[in-house]
Amino acid sequence: MNAIIGQPVSRVDGPAKVTGHATYAAEFDLPGLVHAAMVVAPIPRGHIRSVDTAAAERAPGVLAILTHENAPRLPYHQIPQRPQVDAQSGEQLHVLQDAEVRFNGQPVAVAVAETLEQAVHAAELVRIDYARTPALTIFDPARGRPPSEGNVKAGRVPELGRGEAEAALAAAPVRVEARYTHPREHHNAIEPHVTIAHWEGEHLTLYDKTQWVDNDRKEIAHVFGIPEERIRVVSPFVGGAFGSALRTWPHVTLAAMAAQRVGRPVRLELTRRQLYTSIGFRPHSEQHVALGATKDGRLSALKHEVIQQVGRYEEYAETVLSPTSHLYSCPNLLARYRLVEMDTNSPCPMRAPGVVTGVLGLEMAMDELAVELNIDPLELRLRNYAETDEQKGLPWSSKELRACYATAAERFGWSRRRPEPRSMREGDQLVGYGMATAIYHSDRSAATASVALTGNGGAVVRSASSDMGPGTYTSMTQVAAETLGLPLEQVRFELGDTNLPYAPVHGGSVTMASLGNAIVAACGAAQKKLADLARAAQQGPFSGLPSEAVAFHGGGLARADGSGSVVPYAELLRQHNLGWLEAEGSAQPGEETKKYSSAAFGAVFVEVRVDEALGTVRVPRIIGAYDVGRVINPKTARSQCIGGMVGGLGMALEERADWDARFGRVMNANLAEYLVPVNADIGVTEAIFVPNDDRNFNPLGVKGLAEVAICGVAPAIANAVWHATGRRIRQLPITPDVLL
Numbered sequence: 001m002n003a004i005i006g007q008p009v010s011r012v013d014g015p016a017k018v019t020g021h022a023t024y025a026a027e028f029d030l031p032g033l034v035h036a037a038m039v040v041a042p043i044p045r046g047h048i049r050s051v052d053t054a055a056a057e058r059a060p061g062v063l064a065i066l067t068h069e070n071a072p073r074l075p076y077h078q079i080p081q082r083p084q085v086d087a088q089s090g091e092q093l094h095v096l097q098d099a100e101v102r103f104n105g106q107p108v109a110v111a112v113a114e115t116l117e118q119a120v121h122a123a124e125l126v127r128i129d130y131a132r133t134p135a136l137t138i139f140d141p142a143r144g145r146p147p148s149e150g151n152v153k154a155g156r157v158p159e160l161g162r163g164e165a166e167a168a169l170a171a172a173p174v175r176v177e178a179r180y181t182h183p184r185e186h187h188n189a190i191e192p193h194v195t196i197a198h199w200e201g202e203h204l205t206l207y208d209k210t211q212w213v214d215n216d217r218k219e220i221a222h223v224f225g226i227p228e229e230r231i232r233v234v235s236p237f238v239g240g241a242f243g244s245a246l247r248t249w250p251h252v253t254l255a256a257m258a259a260q261r262v263g264r265p266v267r268l269e270l271t272r273r274q275l276y277t278s279i280g281f282r283p284h285s286e287q288h289v290a291l292g293a294t295k296d297g298r299l300s301a302l303k304h305e306v307i308q309q310v311g312r313y314e315e316y317a318e319t320v321l322s323p324t325s326h327l328y329s330c331p332n333l334l335a336r337y338r339l340v341e342m343d344t345n346s347p348c349p350m351r352a353p354g355v356v357t358g359v360l361g362l363e364m365a366m367d368e369l370a371v372e373l374n375i376d377p378l379e380l381r382l383r384n385y386a387e388t389d390e391q392k393g394l395p396w397s398s399k400e401l402r403a404c405y406a407t408a409a410e411r412f413g414w415s416r417r418r419p420e421p422r423s424m425r426e427g428d429q430l431v432g433y434g435m436a437t438a439i440y441h442s443d444r445s446a447a448t449a450s451v452a453l454t455g456n457g458g459a460v461v462r463s464a465s466s467d468m469g470p471g472t473y474t475s476m477t478q479v480a481a482e483t484l485g486l487p488l489e490q491v492r493f494e495l496g497d498t499n500l501p502y503a504p505v506h507g508g509s510v511t512m513a514s515l516g517n518a519i520v521a522a523c524g525a526a527q528k529k530l531a532d533l534a535r536a537a538q539q540g541p542f543s544g545l546p547s548e549a550v551a552f553h554g555g556g557l558a559r560a561d562g563s564g565s566v567v568p569y570a571e572l573l574r575q576h577n578l579g580w581l582e583a584e585g586s587a588q589p590g591e592e593t594k595k596y597s598s599a600a601f602g603a604v605f606v607e608v609r610v611d612e613a614l615g616t617v618r619v620p621r622i623i624g625a626y627d628v629g630r631v632i633n634p635k636t637a638r639s640q641c642i643g644g645m646v647g648g649l650g651m652a653l654e655e656r657a658d659w660d661a662r663f664g665r666v667m668n669a670n671l672a673e674y675l676v677p678v679n680a681d682i683g684v685t686e687a688i689f690v691p692n693d694d695r696n697f698n699p700l701g702v703k704g705l706a707e708v709a710i711c712g713v714a715p716a717i718a719n720a721v722w723h724a725t726g727r728r729i730r731q732l733p734i735t736p737d738v739l740l
């Protein structure tokens, strides 16, 4: 049988995307479609004293101007058991429900008009008089302790640890202690967030950019107080998201509200500037790491304290401490998480949320400890290798991190590194080698899929998942084709619609481990249904056989003992006068989550070239080796990893929201001034996958491949900059002005 899983298949949706046949949320062309434009508050905190919409209402093409004075009052029911991607306490922003301004950029009015230009023009004509009140707009981690202060909250996991960290730290023969920060960062997907809302009577259809159609539906149903069954969310293509489309943002409510008011389908697309306030961001963080070790480099104490910014109206918290809790073997550990409330919009998951932050602090501190001990940074990691998850007290479902270190180090040529800083040079460039470990916890969620075997010999597989870029369409098609024994071209996978079977969030690296196994189950269910029909038939080759006497091979049914021929699916359907046959299957995590701890691992090695005269850092090489369990598609997997490397390089050297505390706003809220890596910034990026197949974690053997790829890149670069220059830059991004 041809293996399809494990093959570097090109994207099945590629041709549709490059020929413009893939319909993104903004592109659904509904009859009578009109446009909306938002007016946003220019102050960080206060209230609206008065609104004057007279001029806007008189403008050409205007259908409605919605403000808090005339918008419908919505029930905003609370969602019981909010999904992890949502804030766990507080309330999401209630739009146009009162005169309060909670952050700069908050939507305060919406203009609806026949054309986009008319809507934008009308929005500019809305006159609002604001009363400003004092706002907290400076991220001041000093306010993060003690927790008795008014604006400080303990995070969702305020503290975790084991042993006696403080005492062990005080007693440690060797100690390092340092503070690391990264600024507020933004997703900057190329496709803006956009919603088309269309009411037909009591039924609402949303064409939306989202990583989770089912959650989108649930949230809007609760906001409007209507049954979920009356809402359909359609989202077949997503043009990049990085976590920004996990949650349902207020503009979705505004689009639905506006469509209801004007009785026409309404499109509301955020402007590039609005993407810096109307969706979330990676929160500004400061972390303090203290490591204690024996002289031979064994960790005896680990203390990690993290403080992040959060908005006031709801609490978004991240799992920053998860890597610290189990990446290294250490008997004494204390990890603490605090939030500083600010008058800003709410942060949200972005590219390995939390974990990338925690790994940054931990892996930079490990490098500092290696220097202090005069031990090679890679050797230090090996000496503290965690054979088990010491926080959970569980064995790993699998862990090939040693192989990652060895493979990547060999490929990179780590042995050529001279330990002293400033000891390697090429021309007028200082050369630095740096490395870091990557880890991202592996999760699974319940998922359902349907498989329809069709009369033409193919199959249609469906689930309400999403493909924001990693290749869900392709990899799920591979899983189904291999399970059914059909050629790839005979299988079509459909996603992105609440009418399809339930899928979990397309985020947190859970998609393949969750949905992939559901697809395997659904394929099995369809096969069983067909085999049952064949066995129950009055005649035919399988008539009257017990179930164990038949088996599927190469796209059809055969006798399990190998005698007789394979009868293809299509032939079996014909014999039973069926045009098609459909079955559902589902998969969910089980007992294994109590028996094992699961994570994807990686080792990242980078080379930097620093020009001391200019302060520039170039990164000619990033080599990563990863243990992500089984790899379904090495081509899309590689793309994921080099994408993560590019994101990590951005975090290390370029990305920063420049913050104007006077107005509580991002000054560089555009792609010209918010720097992200471009082709000229990227050299060799190489991703190697070490062999693994984690059946302890799930039947498919995958661990989840996405977030792990960005983790470790930024600290590896910062560590390489130290090696090149002898300067430890603990504040990201490392821009030329910092190095000069």
Ligand code: MOS
Pocket (backbone or CB within 6 Å): 211, 241, 242, 243, 244, 246, 349, 350, 351, 352, 353, 506, 507, 508, 509
């Ligand atoms: Mo990812 S930040 O889980 O979309």
